[in-house]
Amino acid sequence: MTQSALKVDREHAVTGTIDPIAIREQFPILSEIVYGKNLVYLDNAASSQKPLAVMQALDKYYASQHANVHRGVHALSDRATEAYENARKLARQFVNAEHAREIIFVRGTTEGLNLVAGSYGRHCLKPGDEILVSEMEHHSNIVPWQIIAEQTGSRVRMIPMDDSGQIIQQAYLELLNENTAIVAITYVANSLGTVNPIRQMTQSAHDFGAVVVVDAAQAAPHLEIDVRELECDFLTLSGHKMYGPTGIGILYGREELLDAMPPYQGGGEMIKRVTFAGSEYAEIPHKFEAGTPNIADSVGFGEAARFMWDIGFDAIASHENQLLEYCHERAEQYSDIRVFGTAPRKSGVFAFELEGIHAHDIGTIVDREGVAIRVGHHCAMPVMQHFNVAATARASFAVYNSIEDIDCLFDALNRARELFKG
Amino acid sequence: MMDDLKALYQEVIIDHSRNPRNFGSLESANCSAEGVNPLCGDELTLHCLLDADEVIQDIRFIGRGCAISVASASIMTEMMLGKSKTEAEQLFDRFHARVTGTADGNSVDIGKLEVLSGVREFPTRVKCATLAWHTAIAAINKTDQQVTTE
Numbered sequence: 001m002t003q004s005a006l007k008v009d010r011e012h013a014v015t016g017t018i019d020p021i022a023i024r025e026q027f028p029i030l031s032e033i034v035y036g037k038n039l040v041y042l043d044n045a046a047s048s049q050k051p052l053a054v055m056q057a058l059d060k061y062y063a064s065q066h067a068n069v070h071r072g073v074h075a076l077s078d079r080a081t082e083a084y085e086n087a088r089k090l091a092r093q094f095v096n097a098e099h100a101r102e103i104i105f106v107r108g109t110t111e112g113l114n115l116v117a118g119s120y121g122r123h124c125l126k127p128g129d130e131i132l133v134s135e136m137e138h139h140s141n142i143v144p145w146q147i148i149a150e151q152t153g154s155r156v157r158m159i160p161m162d163d164s165g166q167i168i169q170q171a172y173l174e175l176l177n178e179n180t181a182i183v184a185i186t187y188v189a190n191s192l193g194t195v196n197p198i199r200q201m202t203q204s205a206h207d208f209g210a211v212v213v214v215d216a217a218q219a220a221p222h223l224e225i226d227v228r229e230l231e232c233d234f235l236t237l238s239g240h241k242m243y244g245p246t247g248i249g250i251l252y253g254r255e256e257l258l259d260a261m262p263p264y265q266g267g268g269e270m271i272k273r274v275t276f277a278g279s280e281y282a283e284i285p286h287k288f289e290a291g292t293p294n295i296a297d298s299v300g301f302g303e304a305a306r307f308m309w310d311i312g313f314d315a316i317a318s319h320e321n322q323l324l325e326y327c328h329e330r331a332e333q334y335s336d337i338r339v340f341g342t343a344p345r346k347s348g349v350f351a352f353e354l355e356g357i358h359a360h361d362i363g364t365i366v367d368r369e370g371v372a373i374r375v376g377h378h379c380a381m382p383v384m385q386h387f388n389v390a391a392t393a394r395a396s397f398a399v400y401n402s403i404e405d406i407d408c409l410f411d412a413l414n415r416a417r418e419l420f421k422g
Numbered sequence: 423m424m425d426d427l428k429a430l431y432q433e434v435i436i437d438h439s440r441n442p443r444n445f446g447s448l449e450s451a452n453c454s455a456e457g458v459n460p461l462c463g464d465e466l467t468l469h470c471l472l473d474a475d476e477v478i479q480d481i482r483f484i485g486r487g488c489a490i491s492v493a494s495a496s497i498m499t500e501m502m503l504g505k506s507k508t509e510a511e512q513l514f515d516r517f518h519a520r521v522t523g524t525a526d527g528n529s530v531d532i533g534k535l536e537v538l539s540g541v542r543e544f545p546t547r548v549k550c551a552t553l554a555w556h557t558a559i560a561a562i563n564k565t566d567q568q569v570t571t572e
């Protein structure tokens with residue numbers, strides 16, 4: 001067992017595109033010691049760690065820019081408003097939306113999906129309408145649709161996946177019909193790592209006049225997102241999975257859809273005029289941002305986007321794909337490892353089980369070796385049901401992970417075998 | 423000092439998790455309960471035959487879970503067999519005190535449950551060790567509600 005993941009041989013750690021050692025220096029938390037071991041953080045799909053630049057941006061905002069936005073006449077309010085709206089511009093750029101007003105700040109992907117379901121869904125769904133949701137969705141892209149289906153008399157239908165963890169495209173095409181109102185799919189599956197062909201699926205949905213909602217929570221840390229290239233109608237993601245703060249995310253919506261939608265929440269900031277006879281709502285995006293927004297974390301979000309641009313999406317993808325390939329190669333050396341998610345196009349996630357050892361036990365054992373992974377159903381119980389397992393173990397990658405980290409994981413798995421097999 | 427992991431995953435635990443005792447359904451059961459751990463998806467159903475004097479005449483469980491939860495359920499059924507409802511509840515109180523490390527927990531006698539005491543070093547796993555117990559207590563008290571560790 002390697003005691004120091006930091007003192008690794010550079011030649012071994014560098015994948016050719018990224019020097020994770022240099023990147024690690026920007027993440028102070030990665031120097032933490034757990035149970036006397038250097039931390040190996042492989043739970044990035046749950047939440048990534050934060051670079052110094054993001055923490056400094058938060059500090060700077062609170063130290064010199066903070067006041068409430070949009071309503072003050074004083075200097076600090078101007079600064080805060082500028083910082084907030086500048087973050088929106090960076091978010092626009094991050095997903096390549098046409099206009100900054102098409103970006104709504106939300107708490108995260110879950111709120112983004114609930115906003116679309118609660119506003120667009122409630123407004124547009126009629127009895128008999130169908131909402132197509134894939135089998136590999138996170139619960140947050142299933143439950144809001146079930147709730148709104150119940151309220152509107154529409155129904156949720158599942159797009160099945162195959163055993164490699166890919167959406168069965170033929171089945172999808174057969175499910176699409178003139179009643180299909182919404183197609184809600186994930187860009188990258190959190191429990192499997194599958195990258196879905198969003199553009200192709202969007203085009204098919206549009207042939208039937210359906211609106212496409214993309215959950216990009218797991219895509220954001222790994223892939224360059226381009227809503228215009230994807231042609232999707234809505235796309236939402238979380239800041240904390242892409243090196244930004246918790247509690248901030250964005251929802252992109254096409255302007256004409258957002259304009260036609262009723263507000264999601266009522267309150268300050270989202271109105272033009274209020275009288276007891278009725279209220280007029282503000283223009284987008286403010287119509288959807290009731291109350292004082294999460295200004296500081298939006299600034300952190302913008303900084304996280306910059307952090308990713310500085311490294312470059314090609315470099316990020318190439319590095320993480322090498323980690324994933326290496327992980328699969330290592331797994332092939334063991335007959336007791338079953339891998340979940342073997343699609344040709346994957347990103348960031350290695351899900352597995354070890355024969356005869358429950359995922360929960362694996363999680364505890366590797367944790368004591370300093371390796372943080374996620375075990376459980378990953379908020380994707382239908383995926384667990386598909387594979388007939390109660391839980392899986394999941395290692396997930398970020399730019400700061402190295403080949404050495406994966407070796408640490410496999411060494412730690414040996415410890416689990418030792419304890420269980422004697 | 424034995425390392426924490428070895429203390430947790432003792433041979434007895436591994437053995438019970440691989441070959442759980444009293445595993446299966448019980449047709450003669452007159453009380454049963456379901457327990458779930460929403461955190462990890464573990465599920466367990468417990469069946470029990472309680473006689474007129476509230477003595478546990480038979481007890482079985484079915485379900486899937488981690489080594490700790492299955493071993494705990496297995497050892498628990500062995501220990502509860504032949505005990506009265508009150509004795510079973512007192513045993514659970516002692517076990518609970520031990521695995522959660524409360525003030526007097528270390529001094530109580532929990533017999534062969536001692537092998538599970540290593541779990542107190544793993545606070546996130548206490549729920550695994552106690553799921554079967556909560557479920558059993560619900561069953562013998564004939565409460566219809568599903569037991570959850572959350």
